[in-house]
Amino acid sequence: EAEKMSALGTGVTGGEPLIELDRVVEYCRALKEHFGPDHQIHLYTGLAPDEAMLRRLQGLVDEIRLHPPHECWPCILETDYARSAALAREMGFAIGIEVPALPGIGALAAALPLLDFLNINELEWGETCAAAMRERGLELEDGMHNAVLGARQWVKELPRDPKVHFCSSVFKDSVQLRERLKRIAANTARPFEEVTDDGTVVYGVLEPAGAVDEFLESLDEDDYMICEGRIEMAWWMLAGDGAGLPGNKYVVERYPNGGMVVEVTPL
Incomplete structure (x- = not known):
């Protein structure tokens, strides 16, 4: 798959990849050996990896993107996610938080000193969870895109900081996906x-x-x-x-x- 799209890096996602730590280590090692140490590997996780986990990932995973649950945001500095972020940074990982835009997102600003980045994805409508989203009073911004109404406004709770990055729903569809497809097509057509x-x-x-x-x-x-x-x-x-x-x-x-x-x- 990486060769098909001339990938310069790999994102490890899931499910929860750290539940299958042996498999993550095996695949990341294979990628690094095949493409070389400059092949950037970033890992998404809903867990707060401890020192033992981080030791196994050292030299294989370059960047970790934490997904702390919404209920953790108001007290983020008191959670294992903050402790994990500080430890990972000491061990040489690039470390950040990546979450969807939700009400109360401004509370994550407290964690910025511990992080290399804070990535915010515009909240998108999902068919599989549409009923649950309606129960929460969420609705589509318009009839053309997947963006949820209000998501951009919630992001304004965060300070203007070079560590904060916002990825819109339109950008994901019109740029990220298209560029990936173009690389795959060039290699496989x-x-x-x-x-x-x-x-x-x-x-x-x-x-x-x-x-x-x-x-x-x-x-x-x-x-x-x-x-x-x-x-x-x-x-x-x-x-x-x-x-x-x-x-x-x-x-x-x-x-x-x-x-x-x-x-x-x-x-």
């Missing part, structure tokens, strides 16, 4: 697939209803692929030279590397 500015791939499909041998003989080997009776090829070849061929013809746009189909356009 077949020779006849067109890579779009959004990181999707576009190609043509012919479901033949007659002989097409003469047409295929006119193409180079890299110009097409036969997949379960379908012929997949450059969409412009199908729309141009293949326009008179018998059978169903359409253009497919999908996420790279065999991902989700975005759109199918008949020709």
